[in-house]
Amino acid sequence: MEKKELLEKIKHLEATNKQMRTIIDFSSDGLYVVDEDGITIEVNKAYEEMTGINRHEVIGKDIRDLVLMEYFDESAAYMALQSKKTTTIMQKINKCKYFVATATPVFDNSKKKVKMIVTSVRDITYLNHLQSQTRKIELDNEIDAKHNIKHHPQIIYKSQQIQTLIKKAKKIAAFPTSVLITGDSGTGKEVLANYIHQYSPQKEGPFIKVNCAAIPSELFESELFGFANGAFTGAKKGGKAGFFEKANMGTILLDEIGELPLMMQAKLLRVLQDQAITRIGDTRPIPLNFRLICSTNKDLRELINKKQFREDLWYRINVIHLDIPPLQKRKSDILPLIDFYLMMLCEQFGLIKKIMPETIKLMESYHWPGNVRELKNIIEYLVVSTSVPSIFPRDLPEHIRDNWKLENDTEYEEYHISPSSHRNLKEAMNQFEAQIILEALKSSPSIRKAAIKLEIDHANLIRRMKRLGIQN
Structure with a gap:
């Protein structure tokens, strides 16, 4: 390669990096990127502004050392490096502000080795304020209207x-x-x-x-x-x-x-x-x-x-x-309690979650030896441990899934549609659409390849996945 051609290639790469840097900085979410060894390689402007941490303070530093230096109370990126799975946590940064941090592993072509971890960070302070204002008004009315429940302070029931x-x-x-x-x-x-x-x-x-x-x-x-x-x-x-x-x-x-x-x-x-x-x-x-x-x-x-x-x-x-x-012995109280604790915990943690009908069906069938206390703890586990808005049966603790012999060990939940299912046309269509998309994702090396297989464009597939709560 001639010197002139090499210089042109370097110039092109620098221009591409600058363009990518501009795109990253336009993101409203804070972005924090570490390599396969946990070394910080990129931080965008939104992250600097919402956390008060200058990128030059952390670039080139090990995420574990930054935890020890109390930049963060814990690291979603480090957890994702360990588990090789998308991880969402409540993170306290600089000892004062709380954020929702979702760390997503990026794999090499073999899908086995992690190349980097991209962490998306959102400040939930304002979200907490909005939700607390609306939920105080809506919580009791919404539960009552949905289930015709009678309730008193801390007592939720239908039975x-x-x-x-x-x-x-x-x-x-x-x-x-x-x-x-x-x-x-x-x-x-x-x-x-x-x-x-x-x-x-x-x-x-x-x-x-x-x-x-x-x-x-x-x-x-x-x-x-x-x-x-x-x-x-x-x-x-x-x-x-x-x-x-x-x-x-x-x-x-x-x-x-x-x-x-x-x-x-x-x-x-x-x-x-x-x-x-x-x-x-x-x-x-x-x-x-x-x-x-x-x-x-x-x-x-x-x-x-x-x-x-x-x-x-x-x-x-x-x-x-x-x-x-x-x-x-009072099964009719299970669904109202699920809804109450889901709303309460989502408000507390500043999150938006939905428990899918298949998941609720399994929870209603479970015998709950720990009673209401166990149910509340399970809802809290589901709210904080899932990385997408929708909670599927695969997200339930193992002892609940094993107890009812769920026939699914794969990475994605299988959708079973039967004439006896009590769901309206829209729910059935969404479920069928999700099953087709999941099958395409499982048999494709990337989302882009899956979009080609489904004969839709990449952006369209991303929107559909987001609407259906599918995480690749």
Whole structure:
């Protein structure tokens, strides 16, 4: 190659790089690019402006070192390098602002080796503001209109069982009667107790929750009843009020009451009879006025038979008994709960997500051993772990997919269209279109080649993929 031709080629490459640089800088998203070793090779203007990080500070530096230097709390690019998969996280940059960072691996022609990671960064501060303003107005109305749901603060339901339970709870809330709430772990016993408190005459007073399973046996008495000044070596100067004193003029919830030691059960019975406590190291009784609610996931009758729970205490706390059925026995509550937690978490994280009908169908079939608590945790997992707006069955945790024997281990979800599917024409057409596009993507080395196979132009295919929530 002659010198003149070589110079022309270099000049052309420089012009191309400059053009590409201009295109990158026109992107409204912040772009951050690292090579296969995690070394920063490019940062655009939008990234500099939204994060306050100058490109010259990071170009040529290892992304892991930048995390250690606290430029970021964690790196989506490094995670994508490790997993070789598109990764989306909430990222805190410069210790002050939060962003949604989506890191996408770019592979070589073999589709095995990562050439670079391109991270798209969006500032969610303004989005959070907009969503919080609109969701506060829309959240309750939207859920109610869609499912004809009755709801109270933190209680979302559609089932007749919970409707009956809520009516009973509201009716007895007006009286100072002791209440025993039973139900499996995660069914919402604390939420129901709080609901009773909010509808009681003591609603302006404190709501004190005591987890009996979490207090060491030797500390029960001092935690519940408090201690006087100088009651024992190391005691806090001036003494300390116990949980019952703190609940005065309010409500106290003794959660997992079945874990209370027998000795403390006798002392609790005395407190309930006298409506007064005496601090450790003191002789002066302190009269109190409180509402007692107890909860447990154990069979107290069985504990009584085993001499592990006092029968007289059981009679005292079991004046009103409210039993919350497990989620698997009230299937009609699953969809409203999914919608509620999806909206709540999307608002919290500044994201927009949609759970596809196939995914909801599997979730409604799942038996939910962890009840409402497990469902909320699964929704949070789906919201933060998926990199596209649409959530498919493949995105569900493995134990849910395996439990119902999903016959799909491929990178893309298979779409099964049957005459019995309860979907309208538009949904069926979208599903069929997505299946054809996914098949073309799987059998093509690039999106451009897939567009040729589908006999549409590249830009048209990109738009269709974005509309259908397909990530290549």
